[in-house]
Structure formats: structure tokens, C-alpha cells
Amino acid sequence: MKLSTKLIHGGIEPDPSTGAIMTPIFQTSTYVQEAPGKNKGYEYARSQNPTRKVLEEALAISENGKYGLAFSSGVAATDAVIKLLAPGDEVIAGNDMYGGTYRLFSKVFQKFGIKFHYVDMFDTNNITKVINDRTRLLWVETPTNPLMNIVDIEAVSKIAQQKKIIVCVDNTFASPYLQNPLDLGADILMHSATKYIGGHSDVIHGCLMMNDKELREQLYFIQKSCGAVPGPQDCFLVLRGLKTLHLRMERHCENGEKVAHFLRNHKKVGKVYWCGFEDHHGYEIAKKQMRGFGGMMSFTLRDDSVEQAMQLLSSTKLFALAESLGGVESLINHPATMTHASIPREERIKNGLTDSLIRLSVGVEDIGDLIDDLNQALG
Numbered sequence: 001m002k003l004s005t006k007l008i009h010g011g012i013e014p015d016p017s018t019g020a021i022m023t024p025i026f027q028t029s030t031y032v033q034e035a036p037g038k039n040k041g042y043e044y045a046r047s048q049n050p051t052r053k054v055l056e057e058a059l060a061i062s063e064n065g066k067y068g069l070a071f072s073s074g075v076a077a078t079d080a081v082i083k084l085l086a087p088g089d090e091v092i093a094g095n096d097m098y099g100g101t102y103r104l105f106s107k108v109f110q111k112f113g114i115k116f117h118y119v120d121m122f123d124t125n126n127i128t129k130v131i132n133d134r135t136r137l138l139w140v141e142t143p144t145n146p147l148m149n150i151v152d153i154e155a156v157s158k159i160a161q162q163k164k165i166i167v168c169v170d171n172t173f174a175s176p177y178l179q180n181p182l183d184l185g186a187d188i189l190m191h192s193a194t195k196y197i198g199g200h201s202d203v204i205h206g207c208l209m210m211n212d213k214e215l216r217e218q219l220y221f222i223q224k225s226c227g228a229v230p231g232p233q234d235c236f237l238v239l240r241g242l243k244t245l246h247l248r249m250e251r252h253c254e255n256g257e258k259v260a261h262f263l264r265n266h267k268k269v270g271k272v273y274w275c276g277f278e279d280h281h282g283y284e285i286a287k288k289q290m291r292g293f294g295g296m297m298s299f300t301l302r303d304d305s306v307e308q309a310m311q312l313l314s315s316t317k318l319f320a321l322a323e324s325l326g327g328v329e330s331l332i333n334h335p336a337t338m339t340h341a342s343i344p345r346e347e348r349i350k351n352g353l354t355d356s357l358i359r360l361s362v363g364v365e366d367i368g369d370l371i372d373d374l375n376q377a378l379g
């Protein structure tokens with residue numbers, strides 16, 4: 001099956017008890033057993049739920065993976081991956097990534113004795129330089145949030161395979177429509193399904209996909225033992241979102257390209273970060289590993305002052321000022337005070353995330369209306 005067919009049909013059968021074409025929401029906490037240990041494969045809903053099971057299968061298929069595991073948020077899915085590790089283990093992560101991931105690593109797990117190195121992963125030499133006997137995991141986000149840097153998943157996976165290091169890719173920005181990291185050699189991939197997969201800004205959800213059975217067993221053990229599982233209603237919403245991912249992504253890509261070029265040609269705009277520009281330093285890698293460039297971008301103003309940025313952030317009418325991304329509606333965001341506020345300022349600035357940076361999640365509205373909105377806000 002091709003991707004668009006897989007997104008609609010993958011892992012989904014009509015409900016065997018009624019024929020319902022839509023997967024039912026099994027709103028139950030437990031399951032009646034015939035005798036102790038004699039059941040229909042479901043014992044307690046933290047461990048198994050039929051709605052979640054269908055979603056996990058559909059998510060795995062969307063990424064050409066064998067196994068999927070659903071979590072109550074993207075951060076909960078990331079948390080499960082780090083719990084594969086033990087004190088003394090080391091992780092190499094990108095120096096430009098979602099602020100909440102950085103917060104989880106540096107404020108929660110570091111104190112349990114896990115060491116994190118943050119490097120610019122575009123140059124893979126920066127990774128090999130810090131690999132040592134204790135390195136267990138490479139955490140790769142590509143394209144990165146918010147600076148749209150690109151990491152070569154295949155090259156990084158090759159380095160890791162030689163040293164038996166796990167590679168986990170945060171594929172949130174690309175979605176399964178644009179990039180499939182398992183096909184490029186990654187061991188695990190993670191999505192904040194809150195974003196493009198859910199697609200309608202109405203659910204918080206995360207997932208992991210993988211091919212290795214042993215890894216799946218370890219992560220399933222963490223999922224049921226730590227308990228950050230999504231409710232069945234949320235699983236239903238994510239399943240519904242998945243079915244239109246390809247249609248939405250097509251429009252996100254079309255609109256994203258037009259907005260990126262509009263910004264680049266506007267006299268009041270400074271630098272535009274979008275990985276579809278041929279002169280973007282990661283363009284060739286992006287072209288190789290992605291099927292399009294998406295609707296995420298960030299930019300600065302020519303008058304690179306925080307005041308001007310703040311003025312713009314409160315002047316758009318269609319682009320709503322809000323955290324999050326990947327929904328049908330366009331959003332505008334100020335990473336320094338919103339999504340990336342948990343990263344210390346010096347750290348942010350050192351890695352190019354300035355106080356005046358503005359991030360856009362370009363939605364699927366009419367492109368003329370979106371450009372008119374940005375035009376009037378830029379003045």
C-alpha cells in the first residue's frame with residue numbers, strides 16, 4: 001500500500017462485534033475475566049486497551065515500523081526512551097531542539113546520573129568527538145525546533161550502529177508524510193502526535209515506533225510500569241487525525257513554501273529559517289531524506305529588536321499567538337518566552353535562538369489570506 005492508503009486503512013478493521021467502520025472508544029478501566037488468568041487478551045487498561053491497540057498498529061504502519069506504542073504526550077514518550085538508560089549512561093543530543101525535551105533531560109534525568117552532551121549534529125564529527133564507552137543513546141531532532149536545522153539520519157545511524165548505540169529521532173516536525181527515520185536506520189522514532197498527526201489542536205499525545213522486538217518489550221514494560229498512557233478518547237482523535245495527514249501535509253507544504261518566499265522577499269524581514277531554501281545549509285540532506293519541506297519556519301526582523309518582534313506577535317489576526325504547531329490553523333510563537341523559555345538564555349543565544357526570533361506554524365487556510373495577514377502585521 002502507498003502512504004495515503006496506509007494512513008487510512010493501516011491496522012484498521014471494522015469492529016468485529018458490530019461492523020462499525022470507525023474504531024470504537026473502549027472507555028473501560030478493566031475487563032471481566034472468565035477465570036483468573038483466563039481472558040480475551042485484556043486485563044487492565046493501563047496495560048492494554050483495544051482503541052489504543054488499533055492506534056499503535058496504525059502508527060507503526062504509518063512509519064513502516066513493526067511496533068508502535070502510544071503515550072499520554074510527546075514528552076511522556078521521550079521520558080520512556082530515557083528510562084531505557086541507567087545512571088552513568090550518556091546521551092548525545094542536538095543543541096537546538098524543543099525546549100521541553102531539553103528541560104526533561106537537564107532538569108529531570110540529569111539528577112539521576114545520566115549525562116547529556118548537546119552538540120551541533122549537522123556536522124557528524126561533533127558527535128564522534130564526544131562518543132565514549134558510556135554513550136548509549138543519540139537523540140536526534142530533525143528538522144529542529146525552532147531553527148529548522150537538519151541532521152543526516154542515515155549518517156548518524158551508521159556511526160551509532162558501529163558502536164551499538166541506540167538512535168532515537170524526534171520526527172514531530174516532519175510527520176510520517178515527509179520523513180521515515182526507521183527506513184534510514186534509526187532504532188526508535190518519537191512523535192508528539194499533538195502536532196501534525198493529531199492535526200486539529202484538540203489532543204495531547206505522543207508515540208514511539210520501532211522494529212526491534214526486544215526494544216519494543218522494554219519500552220512496553222516502561223509504558224505499563226510508569227503508566228503515562230493515553231485515554232481511549234484521545235487515541236480515537238489521533239486515529240482520526242492520522243487518516244487525513246497526507247491531505248493536510250500537502251497543503252502545509254504548499255502554503256509553507258509560499259509564506260517562506262514571501263517573508264524572504266519582504267523588506268522588513270531579516271533572516272528566514274526554512275529548510276526548503278536551496279541555500280539552506282541542510283538543503284541537500286533535507287532533499288535526500290524528506291519528501292517535502294513542511295510548514296514550519298522561523299524568522300527575524302531586519303530591525304532585530306525584541307520590541308519590534310513583540311509588536312508583530314500581537315498584530316496578526318489569522319496567525320494566532322499560541323504554543324504548539326501542526327494544527328490546521330496557523331500559529332505564531334515567540335520561542336524565547338514561550339516554547340523554549342526553559343533553556344537558559346546564554347545557551348539559547350549561543351545556539352542562534354535569539355530573543356527576537358519568531359516561529360510560524362503555517363496552517364491550511366487560504367494562502368492569500370495568510371499572506372495578507374502577515375503583510376498587514378509587518379506594516
Ligand SMILES: Cc1ncc(COP(=O)(O)O)c(C=O)c1O
Binds near residue numbers: 098172206
Ligand atoms: C519537536 C517536539 N518534540 C516534542 C514535543 C513534546 O510534545 P508534547 O507537547 O506532546 O508533550 C514538542 C512539543 O511542542 C515538539 O515540538
